[in-house]
Amino acid sequence: MIEPVDEFQQKYVSYSTVTTKDLPFHCPPKNAQKWNMHPKVYIQFDKDGKGACPYCGASYELS
Template sequence: MSNVDGFQQKNVSYNAVEKDDLPICCPPKDAQKWHMHPKVYMQFNEQGHAVCPYCGSKYELI
């Protein structure tokens, strides 16, 4: 594992999302500038989970 990979794994965020909040994009509006990447809209699987392909942030429908 490289230092970059280790850094990314330590800084993964977990986000609970309500259906009223959809659609959800990553990074969220309140993200800090150092954490920015191209905007991606989350597509939730049948279990209600989604993962950002850029930063690995995890989203769960509640």
């Protein structure tokens, strides 16, 4: 079941596009600031080219 997006998520969760040259892609990205790190997790994209990080909720889309 998908949880509705709350006010915090609308304000603070990031959304980024990813190119195929960035694959395999992981979160946090290479350019993330050290204070904002969580364990590295590789993002799986669905058939529509969308994926999300299970730790921080950041959304990614293949372009």
